[in-house]
Amino acid sequence: MTEFELYLKLGFQHIIDLQGYDHMLFLLALSAAYTIKEWKSVAILITSFTLGHSVSLALSTLNYIVIPATIIEFLIPVTIFITAVQNFFPRTNRQTKFHYAFSLLFGLIHGMGFSNYLKLLLGKEVSILQPLFAFNLGLEIGQLLIVSIYFILLYIYTRFIYQNHRFWKMTISATAGLIAIFLMIETRFW
Numbered sequence: 001m002t003e004f005e006l007y008l009k010l011g012f013q014h015i016i017d018l019q020g021y022d023h024m025l026f027l028l029a030l031s032a033a034y035t036i037k038e039w040k041s042v043a044i045l046i047t048s049f050t051l052g053h054s055v056s057l058a059l060s061t062l063n064y065i066v067i068p069a070t071i072i073e074f075l076i077p078v079t080i081f082i083t084a085v086q087n088f089f090p091r092t093n094r095q096t097k098f099h100y101a102f103s104l105l106f107g108l109i110h111g112m113g114f115s116n117y118l119k120l121l122l123g124k125e126v127s128i129l130q131p132l133f134a135f136n137l138g139l140e141i142g143q144l145l146i147v148s149i150y151f152i153l154l155y156i157y158t159r160f161i162y163q164n165h166r167f168w169k170m171t172i173s174a175t176a177g178l179i180a181i182f183l184m185i186e187t188r189f190w
Helices: 003-016 018-032 036-061 069-086 093-122 129-160 165-187
Strands: none
Touching: 003 018, 003 129, 018 036, 018 069, 018 093, 018 129, 018 165, 036 093, 036 129, 069 093, 069 165, 093 129, 129 165
16 A cells, blocks of 8 residues: 555545544535535535645644644634534524635635544655645545435435435424533533
8 A cells, every 4th residue: 555545545534434424424414415416515614624624734734833833723623513503593694704704714614624634644754745745635536425325324314214405404403403412511611
């Protein structure tokens, strides 16, 4: 296995690892506001999240930004909570543009959450560009897989169970928001 393949696999495993379910929870809360017809918007949101994740992962791994892990561990469920809560309000075209910015910002926060582990993996690599690119490509592939499965389930739900999207969105968002509250309490940041 080449170094590129190794980091690609690590990025993919990072997102599909059930022990790191907070990442998946964020993706579900992010996707819940959108219908199947809006899958392109979700793909853009996911990519903007990955870009933010990539930037902060690189800056944090290179020690350009250093934020205590306890703060990041608290902020990650805050991003889930904010994303879930915003799904309870009607979305306008203008708000959709803000969703892209929030997704990028929240990607910055989530990226810092993984940087310590990546620092250990990279050790004293001469160049971290290729490993970071491979890792984030694996992350993006994993995220798109999760969102694809999500949309398949949404399709089955709305097509065969005959429920509307609004009920689905509210259920996913309320569940994500409650779990985020428990995660915030669990971090004991304050």
